[in-house]
Amino acid sequence: MRVTQSMLSNNMMNNIQKNNSEMQKYMEQMSTGKKINRPSDDPVVAMKGVDYRSELSKVEQFERNMSEVNTWMDSSDEAMNEAGQALTRVRELVLQASNDSYEENQRGNMASEVDEIKNHLREIANTKANNKYIFNGTNTENARFNEDGFVEAHNENGDLVPVINNADDVLNEIAGENGDLADLNIDDPEIERSIDQMRNHDNLDITTVDEAEDYMNNNMPEPNNNDVNIEVSDGVDLKANTNPSNAFPAEMFDELNNIVNKLTQDDPPLNGDDFDEHLTTLDQFSQDLVNERADLGARMNRAELIETRLSQQEVTTTDLMTQNEDADLTEVITNLRMQENVHRASLSAGSRIIQPTLMDFLR
Template sequence: MTIRMTSNMMSSTLLGSLNKNLYNMDKLEGQISSGRKINKPSDDPVGVTYALRYRSQLAGNEQFQRATDSAQSWLDETDSQMGSAGNVMTRLKELMVQASTGTYSGSDMQAAALEVEQLKKQLVDIGNSKFGGKFIFNGQSYESIPYPVEAGTDYSKVETDNTAVKYVIGENIQFQINTSGNEFFGAATDNDNAFALMDRLVTALGSGKQDDITAEMGNIESRTSKMLAARSEVGARTNRVELVNSRLQDQEMNTTTLLSKTEDLDMAEALIKATSAQTVYEAALKSSAKIMSTSLIDFMR
């Protein structure tokens, strides 16, 4: 059966085709102006799902990178202060060796005792070091000063907070960044507590007892070794943070590439398609004008 094509049907069909071409051209122009393949969910529903997932991963990655940067800065500060403490212990050992040789006079012993007092104050300052407004040697009580500076404080009896300070630097990765003061300088029960042995040295130097000075050599060696071990652990933690940060940067690059492939527009391809769509649209307009140019007079002939 032959279907009769009316003018209204022809007009509707032509308008539908023209609108379709116009929509396609408008979509391409919108993509070109924004530089993105996806400007609204209907452009690519599946692509939008992936894009949202990639953006969520990038946001999480950015938080983890900020955490690793903070952790690395904390560890760098800790390492620097530990190095300064090591210098104090080195100088303390030099004074002990010199004082134990029997060549020091009484005034030399007094001068050495005064220097040990100053070294002790320097060690207290190091123990009260802060990073970002937080005391780095006082565990989770980083808002409180670990070694009070009030006169008469017995630093050998100070107990710092030994609770671990942990940063979240990755999915399900909690990383300890701190070293407690008791671990580094010695606890109250440790015979090689840095402050306790300094107090004993001041007493021995003040009284000129060389045997008491020599007796502390083992303690200073023990404490220095523990300090070096603690600093080595900080170095190992720093290496791990650097590795984690490097991996996060690689993940960021990979995820950014995937997001770009999902969202970003191939400009050269889009320009070719836009030119083609414009040509098709203009051709459709011309052909439609010829087809629809029939007037009432043409039907009366």
């Protein structure tokens, strides 16, 4: 095969161009710190990088979800802790009131404190975290209780409608009655308040006993006790809230109102036995609150385990992505220096290959 001068020159130029391309590749790796800078550099590495980045993005989103879960749980735990202390104080006051040595005005002072504690418990039950009501199920945009201590609910149209706290007692009271609700002779002030709330509500036109019975039997919405589930891992949802009816039942506020009414009554005279039933009821509310906190505590422990696992997943995924994409700078520098030497040798050899001109001989 005859090798011409033009073939030598062309091969030399092609090789030098390849050397320049290799040096450019290593210089890009040094400046960016990455093995590849475009998918065409290595499609396999590029595809793995997409997968690792997708996985890392998902883990980071789960960690943000866990932050939301922790906010709900921490706020719920603190609120229920305050509620437990408030109920303990009410129990102390009721226990003091059962002492027959207390006079009417002294029990009246106790009634004022119990009434303030009731308002405080209502505020706790309407606790907000991140501008969301955490004790009203999935209805996080509306408070659980209104100013009178009634549970608030919304119908399918989003209209606010009353929820009667003691519907069974109300039905028993008005059962068999006829006529207008305003004409009912009701002895229990709590039942009367429930009927007044239902009768005077803006969205309802209820005036007769029959209409009241029909509403409570067929149309009264249930309080929202739905679970607030937040996804914290693939296919894993964690309940972030507590059951409002267990932590802050509507009956709790009815009982506190009953205690206030009893502390302020003076006919007939009170004695210690009159408060025994209230102590038992308060103990049950406190126990229900403790049980709900225990359930929350178990989920908080699980949340810690999930959070630890997510942190480990983030570290592992980041490490895999680094191994896949990041360049070994020591190796890159070595390859670049070697390529520079090859390039210099190519230039030196090429200067000998180029055909001498007449001027070379004249010198």
